[in-house]
Amino acid sequence: MSNNNPSFHITGLIAAPFTPFDAKGRLKLGVIPKLVKYYKATGVSGAFVCGTTGEGASMSNEERFAVAEAWGAAMKGSGLKLIVHVGHNSLPESCALAAHAEKIGADAIATIAPSFFRPEGVDGLVEWCKKVATAAPKTPFYYYHMPSMSGVNVATADFLPLAAKNIRTFGGIKFTHENIMDYGLTLAAAGDKYDILFGRDEILLSALVMGAKGAVGSTYNYASALYNRVIAAYNAGDMKAAAAWQLESMKFIQAFCKHGGMNANKAILGLLGMDCGPVRPPMTPITKDKIAAMKADLEKIGFFDSVRP
């Protein structure tokens, strides 16, 4: 068996949107059309909703349905691709999310591995993915590889051939890991048939060198103009310029990490006029003082100029 829609591909920079919450932690979906507009202006090609950055794991299925629907509505006619993350530790809940994504016309679905009870080896992981994919039989399916969150660290180069054989809708892998050797081997196994989307924004260039055609990440929400310069320089064969642009990404990621993690990253959108509110527990909201200090650090390194479209 193989990809039942070989002409479908996900390429370019895919933003992993932050889910907008209000101060009480309730969904605040009104900002989504503004984000879509910004994506269009900065050369984003799609949205990967309710993933890690979207805090899907901290939301109820009803909330995840509402978020996916809001993105679907806001992106209608935009040419952007909608990928809905449907990962869940409960298989029935994951299948319900997958079926819903298909019902609303998502372009693709993806699932991270369950992380409390974990699948056994590559076979167990493929079996889990197959069950989730079967709940959306007409929608391309992607495995979301992120060992730092799931604790499941199979070699995707081993996973790919088995998934391709057993999952009729298999479209590829979203690869959030620093293991460039496994990434390169997986790309080689995928050929032109499957998409291996890279997920570490700060080292995007190393994935381009190996042949990446697409990437998913949190900082593509607001810095795609910069990353598209990395890609353009690389495509033009100007490695020196590509590395210089990539270094700017490394520097701003280093700068926000000094003040927090996802909470600081999310607060950057507020600094750019697209406030998505605080993160949800168990993460802690960033303080106003820390946002001010982060802003000063970002200004110092020219961040606001470098991400301007």
Ligand SMILES: CC(=O)N[C@@H]([C@@H](O)[C@H](O)[C@H](O)CO)[C@@H](O)CC(=O)C(=O)O
């Ligand atoms: C932990 C995390 O959020 N990782 C990000 C990266 O974009 C990451 O934020 C970036 O490389 C900065 O470290 C993505 O891989 C996550 C992602 O695509 C998602 O939200 O599903």
